[in-house]
Each structure stands twice: as structure tokens, then as C-alpha cells.
Amino acid sequence: MQRADRGLLGGKAYVLARMAQEGFGVPQTICISTDAYAMFMDQTGLRAQVLMEYHRKQFDQMRWEEMWDCSLRIQNMFTRTPIPTALADHLRDAVVKSFGNKPVAVRSSAVGEDSAKSSFAGLHESYLNVRGPEDVLEHIKLVWASTWSDAAILYRKEIGLDVENSSMAVVIQQLVHGQESGVIFGRSPVDHSKAVVEAVHGLNQGLVDGTVEPDRWMIDLVSGKIVSHTPAQRFKAVVPAHKGTRIIRLTAEKRNKPPLTKHKVEHLFGIAKRLGKLFGSDQDVEWTYDRSRLRLLQSRPITATSGSEDTENRQWYLTLRRSFENLVELRKKIESEIIPGMASEAESLKKVVLEKMSDEQLATEISERIGICEKWKKQYWDFCIPFAHGIRLFGMVYNRTVKPEDPYEFLELLAGTGLKSIQRNERLQQLADRLRQDKHMAELVKSGKLPNDSAFSDEVTALAEQLRTASALTVSLPELRSRMLEFVAEMAQVGHEEKQRRSRSKSKLQEGFLSSMPKSDRTFASELLELARASYRLRDDDNIYLGQIERRLLDSLEEARKRSVAASEIALDISLAGKVARCLRDPNYRPESGSSEPVKVRDKRVMARQLIGQPAGAGLATGRARVIRQAEDLFAFKKAEVLVCDAVDPNMTFVVPMASAIVERRGGMLIHGAIIAREYGLPCVTGIPDADKIIRTGSQVTVDGYLGIVTINTASKSVPL
16 A cells, blocks of 8 residues: 555555555455546546536636536536446446445545645535445546535535546445444644544534534543533434435433433543554544444544534535434424514514604614614525525435436426415406406506596505515505506517416326335434425515515614605615615714715626526527616516526516516526526526626526526627626
């Protein structure tokens, strides 16, 4: 074993080989070298496809959601691409010769992984209890694909590794059915005078992914004595299933018993010291006890002994990978506490009579509402945003089992789950249908002579009030009602077949997904689908509830603007609310007018024709562009136009049934515009830098939602880059 072999074996396999050579207890292990990864990439043509996808957009311009989308598309290429026959035969023979049909663990061993300068812990995939050569080959591909996970790409970029030339070896290791498992840090990342042992009942997976809380022992490095033991709340353990793993509840005996005895803790500390001497640095060692026999599963240098930044970044990456169980608990909190809390607070604020307050009282009210907005925004970011991972988790499972040609096919199973913005659109559509059927009423609306006390007028007013209550629209309610009437009249001109959301037959997709799962996993698959649907629905609805809170702050600002000339000169923007409150308290205060950034003038000789973004809604459409820069622009929207904007928010949704396609600057498959486009079966491209500046209202554009390309018709008015 030479150090030069590390490039072929990857960090994890190289370290395991060294440990085995030195007589440490390592399970039977083989390594699929990086040469096999290179052969797979080159012989299938996958390398060129991956790099083309990776370079679709400059990395520093991508939001993390776009990175996840890019990763999803790349990993789907891996799962759909067969291993070349000769390579598959060679790998199959090696697996059969070494393990037969015994269960194994299939783990990543990337070049640069587990080195003294970097640690990819938790960023690449590992799979436990994989049985049979065909299943092992499939999981080798999944490990190869994890080279291109969003978290791994981010981490490589952060530490300066070459992402494009990343390579992956794979460790295949006989599965040890450990009764107690854990990790030992040869030196604590927090207290450098101590070592740390963490242990759980069952397999290590529960500790690594956060599903199972570990017992923790602190050991003095000088004396080797245990200085503290922090017991866990021992309720569950991860154990092998027929395939993969499952979670069980612990017996009363194990709940009351630490996973390790004092003797075993001290023995593990001794092992960590020996490994530290062997590798020349303190080690983070993963281990398991099979009865009384210790097996070392992997070892890596501790890279975060200084404490903070690396650990914080790693935690950020891993929060994107919340487990199913954590997401279930998160859903309960959002549905039972956060959403009702926002709705209740918004309703309470609505009842406050601002007009009867003195200026000082109103200023205090504005300050309090600023605090309320900040409180709920924090709840939104801490809980609602992470819950969107339920969609991503389902997408990963769906693509790995179904292997669809379209990596976003799984979203078809999530659409039509009763989004609040869609329900509002359905009410609008019902009003448009009535105008289409009642020519006399349509004429009254068109001429502006519809009686204010008519039932139809009342419904439009109620809808306008609902829209204004949940949005930052700055127009008054009477003006909004008038514009809504005009818009409903425009909707009535759209043919019935055009306005209808596309009906989708989900039953076949759902049946295909469930049948692709082992029978033992189908209950879990159904629960995961239900969780994803809730995640999809709340990903959109939570914006509306937060908008209701922000609306109440805007109400107080509007009242202040009526009373103070200085306040009326401040833009109606919640970010400027503090200045408005100060105007009420101090009549002499005059806020700085400020100056907006100068608009960049582009060279008119350079013309944009084809813009590359992210495919977010399948389909192809050509139409006249309508660029929306503020909410009030929406009411000028006409039938079959292409909606172009910075980002569609839930309160812009009412124009979508009229659109032929959607184009957004902001990227990601889970942004509101992409979700709504899929609900209506519209082509959608997101993530085009400066889309709302490059494209002009009136330009003819073609939107290709399959490839993520927007083409500006050169016959239309010139559009400068």
C-alpha cells in the first residue's frame, strides 16, 4: 500500500487498507477504484452531459435551490445510464467472489475525502444492508451519483477542489450487525483537553443522520479517565431490515441501559490514541460492536478542532437533508402552531382601529408591528423553508426507484393539492364564466355601469379585499375592485379550453412509484408521498399567511402617510417602516430621500437572442412578453402573453391562467412561479440573470420549458444585452 494509491482508492478506502495492514479489526472490504468511475463516465458519454448541465449557469450566480435542481438533473442521468456490459461483468464477479449474497455496506471513497484538509462526512451517500450483486451494482451507481450532490458540490467549491474533475471510488464492506455503534473523536472539537465517545444501540446510521440521540462520554486526554457521561433519551434504534434499515423502539431494558460499559469506553479511547499515532493526527473513528467484537468501519482526521466556521457550514449543508421523521415533526409544528399563529395574529391586528390612535400611539403600533413581522419571518425561515425539503426527499426517492426520463416527473404527483392561490383563481374563473354566459352583465362591466349593490359586484369586492389582505398591493380597495372587474372581463374572453388547468392522471404515476418499491417499503412510500404533498402545499400557502402579517404593517404605514407629509414622501415599503414611525414622533424629522442605483446602460450593439435558464415547467410556447416590475403592472396583462418578472409571488397568481408561459430571474423548481406554472401546465424557465431587464414588454419570445431556453424573436423590437 503506497500513498500514491490514494488517488485510485479515495481517502476512505486508503485509510481502511492501512488499518487492516496494522491489524485493526476491519470488516472484509473491497474497493472499486476511481478508474471504474472514469470508465463509466467516458464509455457512456455521461461526462460530457454532466459538464454541459453543470455549466448551464455560472456557479456564483446560482441560488442554492438552483444548485439542488442542477444536482437532481445530473444524478438522474446516473440512475438512468446502464453500466457498460464489460465493466458490469467485472464488478459483478468481484462482488460475488468476495461476498456472495451476504449483506454489505456500499460507501463513498472520494479523492480528497477524509484527508487532513477536508472532510466530506455526510455529504456523499452510503447504503447499508445491500444484498446481491445486481443490487450492489445499482448502489455503486448511486454512490457515484452522489459525487454531484448539491452539498458535495458546494463543499468542494468552498475548499477549492476541482469540481469538474471530481472522481469517486467505492468501498464495499461486509455488513456488521452491530448491537452498539458510534463514533470516537480522539480530540474534542470543542474542548481540546478531552476525547469524546458517542454511542447508540443498533447501527451507526441513526447517530450519523440525527435520527437517534447518542449517549456521550468525555475522557481526559492525559489521565485517560472518564470525566462525564451524558445519557441520551433512549427510545429507538436503527437495525437491518430485509433490505436497507428500519427504526425500532427499544425494549425497556435497553432504554434504561447505556450502550457501552466503562471498560468498552476506555478500550475505544485506546484505539483512538493508536490510530492517532498511525496517521499522525487525531482521528474521528466510526465503529460498531458485534457482541463483544469491535469492528472499525472508517476513520478520518478531525478537521474542525478550531470549533466554529467549518462546523457551522457543515450543519447548514446537513439541514438540507433532514430525515423523514424530522420532517413529520416539522409538519406538525407548522400546521398546528405556525400557520394558525400567523392567521390568528393577522386577524387580531385587522381589528385594531388605527384611525382612533394618537400619532404617538400609531408610532408605537408601527414599531410593534415591525417586531411582529420580524418574529414571523424568523419562524418562516426556521421552519417553513426547511420543510420544503419534504419535496426534495420525495424527488430523490422517486427518481432512484422509477428512473424517469424527466427528472421532474415526481412533481406531477404533488400538483393539484389545493393551493390557496389556486383556490382564489378558481373563484375568479367562476366570475369570468358568468360574464361569458351573461352578455348583458358583461356589457355593464365593460361600460363601467355595473351597479355597486349587485351580487356580482359584491363577489368582486370580496375577492379584491381578500387579495389586498394577503399582499403588498398599494392601490386602494375601490381602485383594486375596479381593476379586478376589468381583469375578469379580460378573462371572460379566454376560451374555456385555454383557461382550464390541465387535468393530470396521477393514478398511473402513483401506481408506478409504489410498485417500484419493495413491498415492505410501500407503506413508507405512501407516507413519504403524503408528506411531500403537504410540503408542496405549504411551500406556497405559507407565503400567503406571511403576506397577511405584512399587510397589517402596511395598513399602519398607510394611516401614518395620511397624517404626516414627511411620512407620505417615504415609499410604501415595510423595510422603511421605522422611518415612518419616526416621522410621527418627531415633526421635524425629514428622512433622507436617498438615491436609487443608476440603471446600467447596456451596449445596444450587442443583442440578446437566446437566454439560458433552468427548466421548471415542461412545454413550448411563443407569445408577446409582458414584463412585470411591480404588482400594479399585473392589471395590464393580456390573454396569451408571456409573464416575465423578477419572481412571481403568490399574490400575482391571478394572472397565470391568462399566460402562455412564465419566465423568471429567480431560479429553482420550488419557487412560487414554477409551482403555479406546473399547476396550469405552462412552460416555465427560471434562473435567467436580469430576465426582467433584458426582455422588454412587447417582444416576441419563445419559451422552451423542456430545455430551459428563452429565445427572443429577432424580428421583434431590438433588445439590448
